[in-house]
Amino acid sequence: MSTELSHDQFMRYSRHLLMDDIGEAGQQKLSQARVLIVGLGGLGCPVALYLAAAGVGQLSLCDPDHVELSNLQRQILYTDTDCGEHKVKCAERELSALNPHISISSYSSEISEELIDNQDIVVDCTDNLAARQLINSRCHNNKIGFVSASALGWEGQLMAFDFPAHSTLCLNCIIDKNSPEPMQNCSNSGVVGPVLGAMGSLQATTVIRMLLGYFQQHGEMQRYDGKAGRWLALAAKAKSDCLVCGEAG
Numbered sequence: 001m002s003t004e005l006s007h008d009q010f011m012r013y014s015r016h017l018l019m020d021d022i023g024e025a026g027q028q029k030l031s032q033a034r035v036l037i038v039g040l041g042g043l044g045c046p047v048a049l050y051l052a053a054a055g056v057g058q059l060s061l062c063d064p065d066h067v068e069l070s071n072l073q074r075q076i077l078y079t080d081t082d083c084g085e086h087k088v089k090c091a092e093r094e095l096s097a098l099n100p101h102i103s104i105s106s107y108s109s110e111i112s113e114e115l116i117d118n119q120d121i122v123v124d125c126t127d128n129l130a131a132r133q134l135i136n137s138r139c140h141n142n143k144i145g146f147v148s149a150s151a152l153g154w155e156g157q158l159m160a161f162d163f164p165a166h167s168t169l170c171l172n173c174i175i176d177k178n179s180p181e182p183m184q185n186c187s188n189s190g191v192v193g194p195v196l197g198a199m200g201s202l203q204a205t206t207v208i209r210m211l212l213g214y215f216q217q218h219g220e221m222q223r224y225d226g227k228a229g230r231w232l233a234l235a236a237k238a239k240s241d242c243l244v245c246g247e248a249g
Contacts, residue, residue, distance in 0.1 A: 031057040039125035040087040042074040046200030052095040074193035121145035136171035149199040154227035156199035169219040169238035170245040195226040
């Protein structure tokens with residue numbers, strides 16, 4: 001990819017270029033970044049749209065699922081005519097149309113350690129703990145940024161880990177990898193679509209902050225109560241016996 005912005009790119013990213021704390025140098029950082037989005041559902045759709053629009057240069061998309069009618073209430077990349085198609089293929093088509101200046105790779109498979117390697121940041125938009133723990137462990141071991149979010153009903157939460165800068169405190173310190181999968185999920189308990197949009201937008205913002213060097217809340221949990229319209233930030237502590245980042249790891 002060229003290191004100089006074209007006229008089209010100057011116009012496209014002009015609102016970034018006007019900002020002193022982004023500017024052309026910051027836009028170049030975004031254009032050279034490699035980000036993997038795992039899960040193209042209610043969280044992954046807004047994450048992918050905003051990162052593609054922002055000009056993140058290399059986006060990788062991973063999700064084995066097909067579009068279903070029940071997805072359309074919240075998964076804003078898809079339309080009725082996409083039902084039955086692989087989510088990543090539909091997403092790749094829409095994101096390429098949104099921004100032809102970026103490179104997009106899609107994988108209609110479960111997440112694997114190999115897909116995580118060589119990324120700058122991995123964004124967890126999955127709905128299962130096992131996938132989150134795999135991503136957490138691999139990102140920690142390879143010093144890759146990790147941004148994870150989830151939502152259920154009216155509530156959402158986000159945790160982000162700047163592993164290139166911190167070797168302790170990880171997802172496993174907060175949620176042990178031997179914990180059972182939650183009984184409740186979107187499929188059996190429901191979720192308000194815009195809550196996923198809010199959390200996905202926050203994930204995308206966090207990715208951009210990490211890439212530009214403005215992220216300071218390693219391991220902090222941010223919780224959103226959409227029904228009450230309130231945010232809460234919770235601090236976490238590293239565990240010395242953590243099997244991923246502790247002395248036992």
